[in-house]
Amino acid sequence: MTTKNMAPLIEKEQIDLLERLSNACGILSDVGEIRKIVLESIKPYCDDVHVDALGNVLAIRKAQQPDALRVMVAAHMDEVGFMVIEKEEGGLFRMLAVGGIDSRYLPGKPVLAGKDHIPGVIGAKPIHLMKKDEMKNTMELEDLRLDVGPDGGDKVKPGDPVYFATKFQQVGPSLMGKALDDRLGVASLISLIQHTPANIELLAAFTVQEEIGLRGARVAAYAFNPDLAIVMDSTPSYDLPTWDGSENIYYNTKLDAGPAIYVADTGTLSDPRLLQHLFKVASENNIPYQIRQPGKGGTDAGSIHRQRAGIPSVSISVPGRYAHSPVMISRFNDWKNTLTLVHTALAEMPKNILQRN
């Protein structure tokens, strides 16, 4: 790699930033904690920053040369969590899932409720009292309660958000924490703003409401109306052995195999010109990558590419195990290579990339 295109490094400062972002809490458009970190990190570097009507942070960093490509890069600030919907007696509350959550993950998990992060637990019957038949059944969210104790009961009310209480940690090659989907993308996008390649106009969108239907990205793309878009997200990795020892053919992505590039998912067919550029940049710069198995799932690209007269788009994710659970495990190296790939792809993006033969 040449120095002129040197990608931003991930050092202690960036890890600390990821830790703060992962520990911060925010669902839907209620992402004030994350937005505050984003704004303080990017403001000195941007030519324009504003928070739009839905709560997206839209930041512009102009190019150092005329007639530059206007490239939107998006990462979502919201995480999956819950909303309190009904108060019962003794500090117990019923909850609703916000975003896709597997209720089998939930019993016994520590959580935080409301703006003041009132500590609580998602309660369930202990094994001592469980009958054999009951243990075979999945406990649905409607059978579970948020328990914040009698003292906490007065401090929580319907409509309050509830978050997993996991604290971020770096363990050897791994990053473990809640909401790495998509705080990894948020941290990467902050780095890109701080080290924007001179040849492109960066239109950075830190979006809201991704987990409930890619809603923030929709209005962000309409507002920016960019030439093209790159979405930085997190994607599940199910790269575990199969129980019968046969070859695992449905892993989605694999840890340590590099950034996951999307060809097709439920919402988007990635633009072939952008794909070819990414493959070329990765191989010329010896950046490892993998193709996310085409199939279900989606990113903000699903909204972005359909706006206005169409916006060529592609997504690149950091793979992570146990997505949408209280803790995800990703690899430092996959994150580093993702940031390097996107930065290098931007720095080496030919101005005529969208030209058709």
Next chain:
Amino acid sequence: MKELIRSLVETTGPSGYEMQVTELVKQLIKGTADEIKVDALGNLIARKGTLKKGGKRIMLSAHMDEIGLIATHVDENGFIRFTSNGGVFPVYLLGSRVRFLNGIEGVIGSESDSRDQAPAMNKCYIDVGAKDRESCPVKVGDMAIFVRPFVDLGARLVSKALDDRVGVAVLVETMKQLKDTPHELYCVFSVQEEVGCRGAMTAAYAVDAELGIALDVTRTGDTPKCTKMEVALGKGPAIKVRDSGMLSDPKVVRWMQETAEKEGIPYQLEILDAGSTDARMMQVSRAGMPAGVISIPCRYVHSPSEMVDYQDVLDSVKLLKALLSNPIDF
């Protein structure tokens, strides 16, 4: 028109990768349009005519893409697992042949030896004759289409991708035959219809028309013991009243019916339970527009052997040409 249809269906263009069809259509419509461009997502948009008294800005849309498959995994023995690109029915998979964009062909097999039931898609694989993963010429993310030759049965035509290359053919032929129109026509050869009418959505935004007409196929109810439907091959173009994505504008339906009757063109009315077309995106684009569809009746839709009636195709051209030749008074 048979050669036109043959050239279109024999071209490869899965959703998102319609470029070969785009190039062919560009050649086919040469000299018939005032302006041609390809937009950000790949829609080919040809403008024809300028507004005259009683004329409208009209968007016409026929989609270039066809359904296909995408490789999701190459196993250690060189077998390729896949998912669908557009609505592929598992029942048509077993024994089908496919071709990847790099020209490699393969056959579809399944895990189970039982041939009594159609296997689920995730139990099927593509065999391109590779010995192992390393030597397999296909990689994850590669796109494939179904291979099946065009067959001329005289009155009827059979091929893969008649959905919607026959619509493309109708639009191309109409552009050629239409010498005089009071309208400003935006003939859109759209992309990514089979994955959710995505191309038409952005093209409709760009064109910002006053009236939208899609040209697509619709299923029929004229085969043994099939689900009932009041559309049959050979009874003329179907004027869509509704499908699961839209209600055609009643004014448009009436206009199409009256024009067909005046011109002595046979037609049928279409009410489709499941499925939709580009028109659903046009109807709700920007501030909205009246929209309708001329459907070409088609048996075995989304199979590798779709069948249309040749006279229906000719009559669809006749109807579209008549519709576009005169001023519109609604």
